[in-house]
Amino acid sequence: MRTLRNLQGPALTLALLCALWLIVIVGLLALKPSVFNLGTVTTILQFSTILALVGLGQGMVILAGGTGIDLSVGGAVSLSAIIALLSLKLGLPPVLLPAVCILTGAMLGALNGLLVNGLALLPFIATLGTFFVYSGVALAVTGGAAQSGVPGWLLVWGRGVVAGIPVPFLTLAIPCFALAGLALMATAWGRWIYAMGFNERSARLVGIPVDRVRFILYALSGALAGAAGLVSLAWLGSGRPNIGQNLELESLTAAMLGGIAITGGRGGVGGVFAAVLLLVTLKTGLLQLNINTVWQVGIVGALLVFVLLADRLSQRWRS
Amino acid sequence: MSAVRQSGSGVFSMNGREWSLLVACLLAIAIFSVASPHYATQGNAVTVLRNSIELLLIGLGMTLLLAMGGVDVSIGIVMGLAAIAIGRILGADGSPFVALVAGPLVGALLGCVTAAVVVLGRVPAIVGTLGLLGVYRTAVFALLGGQWLSGLPSSLNDLLATTVLGIPVPALVIAVAYLIVWLALRRTPYGLHLLAIGNSEEKARLSGIPVIKVRFLTFVISGVLTGIAATFYVATYRNVETSIGSTSALDAIAAVILGGTSILGGRCSLLGTVLGVLLLRILQNGLLLIGVPSLWQPVVTGVLIIGVLGFEAVSNRLPLTRFQRAPA
Amino acid sequence: MLSQLRKVLAASALSFVVATAAHAADKHKVAFVPQLIGIPYFNAMEAGGNRAAKDLGVDFVYSGPVDTNPVDQLQIVQNLIDQGVEAVSVSVLDASSIAPVVESAKAKGIKLFTSDSDAPDSGRAVYVAQATDEGLGTTIIDELVKRVGEDATIGIVSGEATASNLNAWIGFMQKEAAAKYPKLKLLAPQFAGGTAERAAQISGDLMAANPDIKAIIAVASSTCPGVAQAIETAGKIGSVIGTGYCSPNTARSYLKSGAFGFTVLWDPEQLGYLTVWAGKQLIDGKSFEAENKIAGLDKPATYDAAKGILLLGPPAVFTKDNVDKFNF
Structure with missing residues (x-):
């Protein structure tokens, strides 16, 4: 037990997540061994992709501190998917659809960055505002109707599976997480992000370009939301104006569950990745056992509270 | 940060933001009156005011929470749970007077639960209440068993849709609630403590303020106000649906922010919240009256938030602003 | 402390898991996925589905999202397919709710069909309609x-x-x-x-x-x-x-x-019954007649082979004179 006691912060969270994940797996194994096949793995990863991408952006924004948070991610997912499809109808060559989708997301994210940096609005306020705007515009310009016109070759990518792993997860989610993890651990940018989150004033004093880093992170979060929008298009085969509904809260849950401190400076993307997989595995497990879906939200909520309290307790032991 | 910023000393003395919101409300009313011949009628005014009741009450509580550097994203579902209690009592042909008590009581209880997690557990309010949001939602589904409470008797409405001395009961309740919260905030140690905690919890603790007690109490107050909102909800709609309150928390936060309360805490405007709620409702109503589809209403809310706060940020920018940012 | 916590958690998880280890009968399984759960309309369909399951000797699975969210709905459908439920019916939010899984359902020999809300051109087996x-x-x-x-x-x-x-x-x-x-x-x-x-x-x-x-x-x-x-x-x-x-x-x-x-x-209870009946027919490999007399339904259901629509019948009109004759 002593080793566990010495764990703190991200390491403790990771250990907890793995323990919880094991509990879910063992529980499932005991009850329904038939669940364990490649198909289930594919299903879990398929439904993790969108949340993983959005959660990554959310996590990075929070990590950089300065009360960072991105409440607009769900709206950005919907709006970038809708804008990309609408621009096809206006004559854009379909080949450019992926680029437009991600670029639109990046621009929506950059707008958040501008509001936070340029106007010095608090991130909570700025992104609450853009949450209303992005999700509202996506619904209003379409009147709520799903948009068709996704090219066939995109569906091949979106619905493809290689060795049991969905192609979007393999080609988008994993590389994004790997790059982000690498950047955080091995580059100056990564150190800057942690330094900003830990103590912004000192970070400024030692010459870290805090504003530039923050702007890029918001734009990145938007670009990842755009990528998630692209995945939704390629997978569902149509653009739904409310596809990002609830993603702001879900991604926040994943980031917090993944051990990123809401004040920034503590945590890592590995935790977010583990948290996303845990959340989706849990949902899948509950569905496989035919447990009423109303328990899902409650269990996820309780899990979040539990992990936070555990983190808090571990800090108390150390002090 | 400098000392606690207070807006005047009288109940109705106003600061800059409050004046601009009032002007914005009046301007909107003037424009809509010109644009639509059906706007400036008594019936429409009553409609707008009627639709503001719940948000006003929840907003008052949210103002206190934000001023303290807290927040509660589960508050809409708390209203739902209180509404279920009221609905069950009415549905069993219980006395409307019992139902009147039930709302605030359930609200207070849930306020205690939320406070136990957030305050006693020392969890950041936004994340803690996010977790509770999920738990409460499951509770709503489980308690309703998937069924709505429909066709409830109008006994509670008969009680609340009346006038006392010519003043409608809802207006009276809101005025009293406003006055009590205002007095607590501006005339008692509790208010000073609350704003001090909002400014800096650490400093407040060091200077001997009972931080935990004050924070706990604030969540309970917000719960009680939300319980009263639930009472009006059930009385009016005589229906409790499973999706009840799902948008209330963000709407309330939007209105409070518009009203000039700082989410970093320490700055607080009750009058601003009232004007913020009214401005939102006036715009929603007026835009629909001049033919803008209801789907655009969230967009208007968002633009308003960014516009008003952005304008303020630009107009009184200080070189130190960014250094002053404290962790939430 | 942590080890205790983990033990408690493990124990509770286990008991929860054991408690839900339901019947593992070898009966045919028919599932229905509504647009969202917790509204009276779909509850009535669930009740009808349960009645049909009893009459026809199949297992009925009812599972749906708590919000009208297409990804959540898709996830539920996907999991039912993974479980090997032989017939899965969906009240689609729109065609995208099933489009990605139509192929995998076909590959597994699972009958995927729509009920209550249709996705034409999606390759669904049949659409069980309340009325056109x-x-x-x-x-x-x-x-x-x-x-x-x-x-x-x-x-x-x-x-x-x-x-x-x-x-x-x-x-x-x-x-x-x-x-x-x-x-x-x-x-x-x-x-x-x-x-x-x-x-x-x-x-x-x-x-x-x-x-x-x-x-x-x-x-x-x-x-x-x-x-x-x-x-x-x-x-x-x-x-x-x-x-x-x-x-x-x-x-x-x-x-x-x-x-x-x-x-x-229409009577959603009857629609739920018809849905499960249709699922049983599909599993048994029986085709639909132009007019299907079904023991548990008031009226025969008509089948439009060209459009693939199984129709419950014309909708009913309720007024204050006849409303008391119905309970759903």
Whole structure:
């Protein structure tokens, strides 16, 4: 037990997540061994992709501190998917659809960055505002109707599976997480992000370009939301104006569950990745056992509270 | 940060933001009156005011929470749970007077639960209440068993849709609630403590303020106000649906922010919240009256938030602003 | 401490898991995935499904999302397919709710079909329909015209803007009005989401914006209480007629108060029964007759082989005179 006691912060969270994940797996194994096949793995990863991408952006924004948070991610997912499809109808060559989708997301994210940096609005306020705007515009310009016109070759990518792993997860989610993890651990940018989150004033004093880093992170979060929008298009085969509904809260849950401190400076993307997989595995497990879906939200909520309290307790032991 | 910023000393003395919101409300009313011949009628005014009741009450509580550097994203579902209690009592042909008590009581209880997690557990309010949001939602589904409470008797409405001395009961309740919260905030140690905690919890603790007690109490107050909102909800709609309150928390936060309360805490405007709620409702109503589809209403809310706060940020920018940012 | 915590957690997880280790019978399984759970309409379908499962000797699985979210719905469908449930029926939010899984269902030999809300051209096995979308749209307009005349102004309040079946009904209302009653003024549809509060707010605004309005149609069942309440609150009973696709239980008190003139709906319990029956037929590899007499249903169900639609029958019209004969 002593080793566990010495764990703190991200390491403790990771250990907890793995323990919880094991509990879910063992529980499932005991009850329904038939669940364990490649198909289930594919299903879990398929439904993790969108949340993983959005959660990554959310996590990075929070990590950089300065009360960072991105409440607009769900709206950005919907709006970038809708804008990309609408621009096809206006004559854009379909080949450019992926680029437009991600670029639109990046621009929506950059707008958040501008509001936070340029106007010095608090991130909570700025992104609450853009949450209303992005999700509202996506619904209003379409009147709520799903948009068709996704090219066939995109569906091949979106619905493809290689060795049991969905192609979007393999080609988008994993590389994004790997790059982000690498950047955080091995580059100056990564150190800057942690330094900003830990103590912004000192970070400024030692010459870290805090504003530039923050702007890029918001734009990145938007670009990842755009990528998630692209995945939704390629997978569902149509653009739904409310596809990002609830993603702001879900991604926040994943980031917090993944051990990123809401004040920034503590945590890592590995935790977010583990948290996303845990959340989706849990949902899948509950569905496989035919447990009423109303328990899902409650269990996820309780899990979040539990992990936070555990983190808090571990800090108390150390002090 | 400098000392606690207070807006005047009288109940109705106003600061800059409050004046601009009032002007914005009046301007909107003037424009809509010109644009639509059906706007400036008594019936429409009553409609707008009627639709503001719940948000006003929840907003008052949210103002206190934000001023303290807290927040509660589960508050809409708390209203739902209180509404279920009221609905069950009415549905069993219980006395409307019992139902009147039930709302605030359930609200207070849930306020205690939320406070136990957030305050006693020392969890950041936004994340803690996010977790509770999920738990409460499951509770709503489980308690309703998937069924709505429909066709409830109008006994509670008969009680609340009346006038006392010519003043409608809802207006009276809101005025009293406003006055009590205002007095607590501006005339008692509790208010000073609350704003001090909002400014800096650490400093407040060091200077001997009972931080935990004050924070706990604030969540309970917000719960009680939300319980009263639930009472009006059930009385009016005589229906409790499973999706009840799902948008209330963000709407309330939007209105409070518009009203000039700082989410970093320490700055607080009750009058601003009232004007913020009214401005939102006036715009929603007026835009629909001049033919803008209801789907655009969230967009208007968002633009308003960014516009008003952005304008303020630009107009009184200080070189130190960014250094002053404290962790939430 | 942590180890204790983990033990407790493990124990609770285990007990929870054991408690839910349900019957593992070898009966055929038929599933129905609604658009969302926790509304009376789909609960009634669940009840019908359960009755059919008992009669026909199959297992019935009822599972749906808590929000009208296509990804959540898709995840549920996918998991039912992974579980090997032989027949899965879905009330689609729109075609994208099943499009990605049609192929994998076919590969596994699972019968995927739609019920209540259709995804034509998706490759579904059959669509179990309560009534045709066209029948629903035209019935409500025809019935309204009987009551308010051919030159009235009529408002439409729907729920989620993204619900494709509701939008289809609105489309047929507009078509019917344009074709048969050119003087009828059908206002643009407004969307209220899922709460009674928003529906009431928007209905109130609609009545203020159009003083000559004669009727309001509540398209989503979740908007029925709000629309009715707005009419009652505005004191417009008698001058504005509310109507919509509302179940008798939800609308009963409004029909009696006069806020609603009539409502149109089929019996969702029977639709649930027919859905499970259709699933059993598909599993057994039996085809549908042009007219299917089913023991558990009041009327035979007709089958349109060209369109692949199994039809429950024409919708029923409920008024204050006959509403007490129904309980759903």
